[in-house]
Amino acid sequence: MKINTPNQLTILRVALIPLLVFTLAYKNFTMDLISVAVFSIAAITDYYDGYLARKYNLVTDFGKIMDPVADKLLVAAALICLVERGDLAAYAVILILAREFAVTALRAVASSHGYVMPADNFGKWKTGLQITAIIMLILSWKIWFLDIYAIGLLILWISIIISLYSGWRYFADYWSYRKQQGMGEFS
CATH class of the missing domain: 1.20.120.1760 (CDP-alcohol phosphotransferase transmembrane (TM) domain)
Known part of the structure; x- marks a missing residue:
C-alpha cells in the first residue's frame, strides 16, 4: 500500500x-x-x-x-x-482538551446525521496561537524587559478564549442545523 x-x-x-x-x-x-x-x-x-x-x-x-x-x-x-514541568496550570490544559473532545464528539455526531462541520477561521486562529504559545512557554526566556514566558501565557489564554468561543459556535451551528431539519432535541 x-x-x-x-x-x-x-x-x-x-x-x-x-x-x-x-x-x-x-x-x-x-x-x-x-x-x-x-x-x-x-x-x-x-x-x-x-x-x-x-x-x-x-x-x-x-x-x-x-x-x-x-x-x-x-x-x-x-x-x-x-x-508536568511546572510551567503551566493543569486547569488551562483541561479547558483546551475539554473543548477539543467536545467538538470532536459533536462533529462525529453531526457526521452520523450527514452533516459535515468544516473547520472555521476561529479554529485556525486557535491552533496558530496555541503553537506560538507552546513555543514561548517551552523557551520561557527573559530578554531584557521582555518576559517570553508571560507573553506565551497571555497568548495561550487568548487561544483558550477563542477556542471556547469557537466550540460554542460549533454547537450553535449544529443546533441550528437540527432545527432546520426538524430533528428537535439531541438524541
Whole structure:
C-alpha cells in the first residue's frame, strides 16, 4: 500500500510526539531548544499536509480523520508535558482538551446525521496561537524587559478564549442545523 505525501507528513507528526515528550522531560537550555525544533517541525507538517492534499487533490479518508487527531495529539502532548514541568496550570490544559473532545464528539455526531462541520477561521486562529504559545512557554526566556514566558501565557489564554468561543459556535451551528431539519432535541 502506497501512502501519499500528505499522509506521510501526518504520520511523521504523530511519530515526532514521543521524541517531543522525551525532550520536554529535561528542562534545560539545550533540551528546550531541541523541544522547540521538534515541535516546530511537527507543527509545520500540519500546514504542509493540508496544503499538498488540497493542491494536488490527494485528500483521503485517512487524512480527513488522522490529520485533526495528529494535531490534537501534538498539542495535548506538549501542554501535558508543560504541566508536568511546572510551567503551566493543569486547569488551562483541561479547558483546551475539554473543548477539543467536545467538538470532536459533536462533529462525529453531526457526521452520523450527514452533516459535515468544516473547520472555521476561529479554529485556525486557535491552533496558530496555541503553537506560538507552546513555543514561548517551552523557551520561557527573559530578554531584557521582555518576559517570553508571560507573553506565551497571555497568548495561550487568548487561544483558550477563542477556542471556547469557537466550540460554542460549533454547537450553535449544529443546533441550528437540527432545527432546520426538524430533528428537535439531541438524541
